[in-house]
Amino acid sequence: MRQTDVLVVGGGATGAGVARDLALRGLDVTLVERGGLSAGTTGRTHGLLHSGARYAESDRAGAVECIEETRILKQIAGACVRDTGGFFVQLAEDDPAYFAEKRAACEDLGIPTEVVDSAAAREDVPGLAEAAERVLRVPDGVIYPSRLVAANAEDARRHGATILTGAPVQRIDIEGGQITGVAVGGNVDETVAPEYVVNAAGAWAGSVARMAGLTVEMRPTKGLMIAVEYEGLGPVLNRCRPPADGDIIVPHESEVVLGTTSVPVDDPDDFRRDEWEIETVFDECAKLLPGVTDADPRRSWWGVRPLYEPAEADREGRGISRGYVCLDHATDGVENAASIVGGKLTTYRAMAEVTADLVCDRLAVDAECRTADERLPAADDPARLDEFVATFDGQGPADEDVGAERP
Structure with missing residues (x-):
C-alpha cells in the first residue's frame, strides 16, 4: 500500500496546480490521472488567457480574478503562454451600448482598455471584417495548456511529488468518516493510503x-473548437456581444483556433458531435475574420466544461457560473476529502491555492503558498517544456501544432 499525505485525483491544470502548490509547501503528494496529463478538459480548450474583459459586466469578482491571474501567469509561465493582446470587436449588427458597458466595467475593475477605430484595427488585423466598426483592446493572451500542465507537474515532482x-x-x-484507501488501476494497480484526498x-x-x-x-x-491554417493573426479576437456560439478566435503561430459552442451533456465521456456546431462556429467566426471560411482545417475537437451548479440553481448552458468552488466534504461526513x-x-493557480490552503488547514501544516512568485521550471526553454509534455504523455489537441516537433 502506497502511503502519502495527499492524493490528488485528476491531472489537468487544477490537479497539477494543487500538486505543485502542496509539494512546494513540503507535503508528500501523489497525483493520479486516468490518461496522460491534460487528457480531459484542460487539453481540449481554446487556450484563451482571459484578461477578465469577457466577464467584466456580468461577473465582477471573476473578472478581477482573471486579470490578477493573467498578470501572474505572464510572470511565471514563460513559453507556456503568449502575450498577444486581445480585441473585442463591435460589428455593425452589435449593440453599441454593450460595447460601452463592457468598457466602463473593465475600467472600473482595473482591466486596461483602449478604444481603436476600424481603420487602425485593420492595420493590426488586415483580414478583419469590413463590418467591424470599432474595437476594444484588452490584455488577453494565449495559453499552451500541455506545456503549462507538464511544467506544473515537473515542478511538483522536483519537490518530491509522485505523478502517476x-x-x-x-x-x-471509507471507514469511520475517513477515506482509508483508494484503489488505483492501470499502470499502477495498487492501493493508495492518503491522509487527505483532493478531487480535481x-x-x-x-x-x-x-x-x-458523496454528491x-x-x-x-460541451464546446467545439476548430483549428484552421491561418498565419499572421496577432491578437485574440472576441465578438463584442453577450457570450454566444462562435465568438472567439485564438491565434497560434500558423493556425487560429475557432470557438466555441455550449451544449449541456449528461456524460462527459459519451456525447454527440453535431454537424450544426461545426457550421455555426465557422459561420459566426467568419463574421469576425472572413478568411477563415476558405482556410484549410487542421483538426477539430470537443471539450467538456467542468461546470458546477447545485440542483436548486435553475440555470443552463451559458447561464451557469464560470466561477469555482472548493467543497470541504467534512460537512458531508467525509472528514479528509475536498x-x-x-x-x-x-x-x-488560484483554484489550486484555495484548495491547498484548505488541505494545509486540515492537516495542521503551517506553510504559505509560493506559486504566484516562483517561475515554472524551464519557463523560457520551449524545447525543454515539450520534453516535459512527452514525459507525462501530456499532449492535447488544443496546442498540438505548437508541439509538432516534440520528441
Missing part, C-alpha cells in the same frame, strides 16, 4: 465523488 499517469481510480474505501477531476468530479458516497453536482457542457470544481484554465 494511466492510473484510473477504481474504488474508494474536472467534469468527472461527480463520478469520483460518488465512489466516496457533487456537475452540469457539464473537491475543487468549476473555474477556468486562466484561474487554475
Whole structure:
C-alpha cells in the first residue's frame, strides 16, 4: 500500500496546480490521472488567457480574478503562454451600448482598455471584417495548456511529488468518516493510503465523488473548437456581444483556433458531435475574420466544461457560473476529502491555492503558498517544456501544432 499525505485525483491544470502548490509547501503528494496529463478538459480548450474583459459586466469578482491571474501567469509561465493582446470587436449588427458597458466595467475593475477605430484595427488585423466598426483592446493572451500542465507537474515532482499517469481510480474505501484507501488501476494497480484526498477531476468530479458516497453536482457542457491554417493573426479576437456560439478566435503561430459552442451533456465521456456546431462556429467566426471560411482545417475537437451548479440553481448552458468552488466534504461526513470544481484554465493557480490552503488547514501544516512568485521550471526553454509534455504523455489537441516537433 502506497502511503502519502495527499492524493490528488485528476491531472489537468487544477490537479497539477494543487500538486505543485502542496509539494512546494513540503507535503508528500501523489497525483493520479486516468490518461496522460491534460487528457480531459484542460487539453481540449481554446487556450484563451482571459484578461477578465469577457466577464467584466456580468461577473465582477471573476473578472478581477482573471486579470490578477493573467498578470501572474505572464510572470511565471514563460513559453507556456503568449502575450498577444486581445480585441473585442463591435460589428455593425452589435449593440453599441454593450460595447460601452463592457468598457466602463473593465475600467472600473482595473482591466486596461483602449478604444481603436476600424481603420487602425485593420492595420493590426488586415483580414478583419469590413463590418467591424470599432474595437476594444484588452490584455488577453494565449495559453499552451500541455506545456503549462507538464511544467506544473515537473515542478511538483522536483519537490518530491509522485505523478502517476494511466492510473484510473477504481474504488474508494471509507471507514469511520475517513477515506482509508483508494484503489488505483492501470499502470499502477495498487492501493493508495492518503491522509487527505483532493478531487480535481474536472467534469468527472461527480463520478469520483460518488465512489466516496458523496454528491457533487456537475452540469457539464460541451464546446467545439476548430483549428484552421491561418498565419499572421496577432491578437485574440472576441465578438463584442453577450457570450454566444462562435465568438472567439485564438491565434497560434500558423493556425487560429475557432470557438466555441455550449451544449449541456449528461456524460462527459459519451456525447454527440453535431454537424450544426461545426457550421455555426465557422459561420459566426467568419463574421469576425472572413478568411477563415476558405482556410484549410487542421483538426477539430470537443471539450467538456467542468461546470458546477447545485440542483436548486435553475440555470443552463451559458447561464451557469464560470466561477469555482472548493467543497470541504467534512460537512458531508467525509472528514479528509475536498473537491475543487468549476473555474477556468486562466484561474487554475488560484483554484489550486484555495484548495491547498484548505488541505494545509486540515492537516495542521503551517506553510504559505509560493506559486504566484516562483517561475515554472524551464519557463523560457520551449524545447525543454515539450520534453516535459512527452514525459507525462501530456499532449492535447488544443496546442498540438505548437508541439509538432516534440520528441
